[in-house]
Amino acid sequence: xxxxxxxRILMLIPVMLGTILIVFFIMDRSEVDPAKVILxxxxxxxxxxxxxxxxxxxxxxxxxxxxxxxxxxxxxxxxSYTYRTPVSDQILARLPNTLLLASTAVLLSVVIGIxxxxxxxxxxxxxxxxxSMVVCLFGSAAPTFWLGLVLVLLFSQMIPxxxxxxMGRGFWGVLRSLVLPSFTIxxxxxxxxxxxxxxxxxxxxxxxxxxxxxxxxxxxxKITSRHMLRNALIPVITSVxxxxxxxxxxxxxxxxxxxxxxxxxxxxxxxKTQDIPSVLGCVVALSIMFTVxxxxxxxxxxxxxxxxxxxxxxxxxKR
Amino acid sequence: xxxxxxxxxxxxxxxVMLLACLTGCGGDTEGDDSGERTQKDTLVVLKNEDLTxxxxxxxxxxxxxxxxxxxxxxxxxxxxxTGEVGPCLATEWEQVDDTTWHFTLREGVKFHxxxxxxxxxxxxxxxxxxxxxxxxxxxxxxxxMEADGDYAVYMYLKMPYAQLIQALTYPAAAIVPKAAVEAxxxxxxxxxxxxxxxxxxxxxxxxxxxxxxxxxxxGEAAKTKNLIFKIIPEGSQRTIMLENGEADIICDVPTxxxxxxxxxxxxxxxxxTGYKYYALxxxxxxxxxxGNKLVRQAIAHAIDKxxxxxxxxxxxGQVGSxxxxxxTVGYNAEKDQGNLYDVDKAKELxxxxxxxxxxxxxxxxxxxxVYEEIATIIQDQLSAVGIKCNQNxxxxxxxxxxxxxxxxxxxxxxxxxxxxxxTDFIMQKLLPTTYGQTYFNDEMVDLITRxxxxxxxxxxxxxYDEFHDLMAEDLPQFSIFYEEILMGMSAxxxxxVINPLGAHQYAGVAVYE
Numbered sequence: 001x002x003x004x005x006x007x008r009i010l011m012l013i014p015v016m017l018g019t020i021l022i023v024f025f026i027m028d029r030s031e032v033d034p035a036k037v038i039l040x041x042x043x044x045x046x047x048x049x050x051x052x053x054x055x056x057x058x059x060x061x062x063x064x065x066x067x068x069x070x071x072x073x074x075x076x077x078x079x080s081y082t083y084r085t086p087v088s089d090q091i092l093a094r095l096p097n098t099l100l101l102a103s104t105a106v107l108l109s110v111v112i113g114i115x116x117x118x119x120x121x122x123x124x125x126x127x128x129x130x131x132s133m134v135v136c137l138f139g140s141a142a143p144t145f146w147l148g149l150v151l152v153l154l155f156s157q158m159i160p161x162x163x164x165x166x167m168g169r170g171f172w173g174v175l176r177s178l179v180l181p182s183f184t185i186x187x188x189x190x191x192x193x194x195x196x197x198x199x200x201x202x203x204x205x206x207x208x209x210x211x212x213x214x215x216x217x218x219x220x221x222k223i224t225s226r227h228m229l230r231n232a233l234i235p236v237i238t239s240v241x242x243x244x245x246x247x248x249x250x251x252x253x254x255x256x257x258x259x260x261x262x263x264x265x266x267x268x269x270x271x272k273t274q275d276i277p278s279v280l281g282c283v284v285a286l287s288i289m290f291t292v293x294x295x296x297x298x299x300x301x302x303x304x305x306x307x308x309x310x311x312x313x314x315x316x317x318k319r
Numbered sequence: 320x321x322x323x324x325x326x327x328x329x330x331x332x333x334x335v336m337l338l339a340c341l342t343g344c345g346g347d348t349e350g351d352d353s354g355e356r357t358q359k360d361t362l363v364v365l366k367n368e369d370l371t372x373x374x375x376x377x378x379x380x381x382x383x384x385x386x387x388x389x390x391x392x393x394x395x396x397x398x399x400x401t402g403e404v405g406p407c408l409a410t411e412w413e414q415v416d417d418t419t420w421h422f423t424l425r426e427g428v429k430f431h432x433x434x435x436x437x438x439x440x441x442x443x444x445x446x447x448x449x450x451x452x453x454x455x456x457x458x459x460x461x462x463x464m465e466a467d468g469d470y471a472v473y474m475y476l477k478m479p480y481a482q483l484i485q486a487l488t489y490p491a492a493a494i495v496p497k498a499a500v501e502a503x504x505x506x507x508x509x510x511x512x513x514x515x516x517x518x519x520x521x522x523x524x525x526x527x528x529x530x531x532x533x534x535x536x537x538g539e540a541a542k543t544k545n546l547i548f549k550i551i552p553e554g555s556q557r558t559i560m561l562e563n564g565e566a567d568i569i570c571d572v573p574t575x576x577x578x579x580x581x582x583x584x585x586x587x588x589x590x591x592t593g594y595k596y597y598a599l600x601x602x603x604x605x606x607x608x609x610g611n612k613l614v615r616q617a618i619a620h621a622i623d624k625x626x627x628x629x630x631x632x633x634x635x636g637q638v639g640s641x642x643x644x645x646x647t648v649g650y651n652a653e654k655d656q657g658n659l660y661d662v663d664k665a666k667e668l669x670x671x672x673x674x675x676x677x678x679x680x681x682x683x684x685x686x687x688x689v690y691e692e693i694a695t696i697i698q699d700q701l702s703a704v705g706i707k708c709n710q711n712x713x714x715x716x717x718x719x720x721x722x723x724x725x726x727x728x729x730x731x732x733x734x735x736x737x738x739x740x741x742t743d744f745i746m747q748k749l750l751p752t753t754y755g756q757t758y759f760n761d762e763m764v765d766l767i768t769r770x771x772x773x774x775x776x777x778x779x780x781x782x783y784d785e786f787h788d789l790m791a792e793d794l795p796q797f798s799i800f801y802e803e804i805l806m807g808m809s810a811x812x813x814x815x816v817i818n819p820l821g822a823h824q825y826a827g828v829a830v831y832e
Binding site: 031032033036037038039040043044045047048050051082083084085090093094149152156157160163164165166167256257258259261262265266272273274 | 371372374377378379380452453455456505508509523524525526527549550551552553555556557559560562563565714716717719720721723754755
């Protein structure tokens with residue numbers, strides 16, 4: 001198992017090198033000269049030339065790429081063109097906020113989505129099943145931006161219980177300001193998780209081992225949680241994991257509507273202003289996290305399904 | 320059984336959390352029974368964008384200077400109510416000869432770290448700006464600085480520059496403490512130290528900036544102790560937060576919310592024309608028909624500017640033709656032709672230019688709702704005189720790059736914010752030597768030199784009038800409308816004055832419960 005994890009972590013290196021190369025290449029293809037972007041109105045031919053030299057923009061592509069990677073290994077992501085401060089500082093300031101929002105949303109989607117899916121599956125074609133699945137369909141179809149504004153209208157303006165925008169201070173302040181944005185993001189994931197759980201449960205529900213368990217006299221609650229849900233979880237874990245990975249990239253729309261100081265806004269802003277070091281830095285940070293989340297998902301599989309765990313172990317024996 | 324217990328527990332938890340949220344917000348609404356108004360000790364201002372840096376030499380953009388102009392001050396200061404430039408860190412000044420100015424500094428001014436401001440800091444500030452790639456082109460009229468004792472400096476210019484005092488209102492020309500900057504290095508921007516009425520407390524990236532009144536401020540102390548700027552990118556959210564009482568003042572009110580704020584009890588809207596104008600830019604040396612000034616004149620007559628202001632800005636904007644807005648020094652209402660809309664005249668001019676049936680041309684637009692809406696209206700209006708516009712929506716940097724590279728950008732919609740508030744500043748942009756220029760007219764050099772040498776205000780205005788006439792004839796660009804600065808605030812806010820550059824001062828603002 002450990003060997004597997006270490007191997008997966010080592011795999012990060014080529015993944016990172018490739019990702020950086022691709023992003024570096026795309027940003028390099030842009031027609032826009034960063035020196036002119038930085039100088040803006042103040043640009044003159046001399047200042048642009050000077051700044052290009054200072055930023056090392058006149059060097060060949062692979063020299064710049066190599067330099068970036070070398071700096072990165074030493075923890076230096078370069079300086080943001082817009083903010084004139086280290087990119088790593090900018091990312092460190094925003095990433096925890098995105099992490100908080102994404103984790104809360106994922107937690108909500110699991111805590112609400114899975115029970116919803118289980119009940120819907122166990123009472124297939126009941127009123128509950130039909131209504132909850134229609135609501136879920138609506139949830140996954142509603143655009144986040146619109147949903148966010150509607151929630152603000154309902155819970156900040158008409159019934160003012162939550163702040164409309166901006167992250168609060170202190171534990172309660174953050175918690176209160178977290179409710180609307182996390183639900184805005186979570187609603188579509190709740191829907192996905194519920195629908196996946198339901199479908200997966202329906203497959204499991206008619207398996208022979210379920211009947212066997214019942215014949216043995218196992219209580220129904222235990223059958224549901226141990227025999228059905230646990231076996232039905234694999235696709236759910238995949239869906240939650242993938243979703244978490246995407247959310248870590250920051251939900252730009254939600255972060256904008258709720259003025260959440262997360263990484264999504266930063267990336268978009270950096271792309272718009274051609275702030276190349278910031279774009280690269282974010283891509284690196286996000287790729288690392290995405291890979292780590294995928295790894296965690298794979299490890300979770302092992303816990304959910306002993307057969308997969310056995311596979312990991314087998315791999316070790318073979319060697 | 321276990322499952323049931325767990326679900327009961329989670330339901331309980333949910334209820335507790337909800338209750339906590341509810342009680343949390345109950346605390347905000349404390350009433351005041353005494354009848355007398357109590358002043359709040361915190362002023363919350365909402366902005367649309369985060370600052371890029373708190374170091375004046377690193378950030379010459381509105382999103383930054385709206386905040387750092389509370390922390391830093393310049394030698395002089397614009398009084399937005401009178402439009403006059405008055406003393407600030409300099410108490411008086413004198414033009415010694417054509418290119419030499421002498422400033423007497425205010426004594427006893429303390430930086431936020433407790434050190435006293437002296438001539439050394441002033442000399443250092445301007446030398447630092449001159450060294451900065453970003454800021455140098457805004458102060459490049461300065462040759463060098465020299466201290467004259469502890470409380471006076473000489474400023475030696477490269478050329479006569481009669482508009483100097485106005486130009487020094489430029490927010491980045493803010494005095495910084497030499498010792499702290501040298502000791503702080505790159506960290507100075509993270510812990511800025513100025514002489515202003517507010518001192519820096521905290522900047523949470525993309526979230527907020529907190530300032531606190533400086534006890535030892537040399538002038539009148541700030542009326543409100545704490546000043547918090549929150550970054551709320553979405554316009555309608557700023558309006559909602561103002562309505563909910565989560566904010567006292569909001570910047571950049573979306574024009575479609577402005578009327579609602581104006582008519583809501585307990586809220587007020589302040590609006591005033593600023594330094595910024597939206598314009599149609601031409602590539603004056605274009606190989607397309609736009610290279611012909613008759614065609615440019617025809618286009619100016621084919622556009623109904625009022626329709627644009629009404630449709631795009633919901634009426635909040637002032638139709639005008641000059642490259643200087645009303646609060647800008649050098650603006651002359653008599654020269655302002657306003658709306659030139661006259662289709663017959665436009666067709667006549669087109670025929671005279673040799674394009675009686677019109678032509679096809681590329682219109683470049685930076686992505687953004689306002690620009691795209693303006694472009695659609697212009698496209699429609701120009702089609703009425705036979706000019707077919709092809710819209711090219713690109714990001715602004717790409718358009719700028721094309722322009723710098725000398726590629727064809729025949730028509731472009733953009734804006735210009737005159738950061739010094741003097742017509743001189745836009746004239747400088749139109750010099751034949753300016754980087755990326757497409758309008759080459761040596762008369763501009765003559766005009767700017769004469770204006771800069773002219774110390775008499777009335778005589779200088781005469782030069783500016785010549786400039787306005789030249790622009791009306793040659794039209795390398797023309798104003799569509801002058802933007803109105805829209806600020807929404809609670810009716811309990813007092814003392815707020817709009818600064819035409821957007822560098823509003825909050826020291827005189829008080830807010831009551």
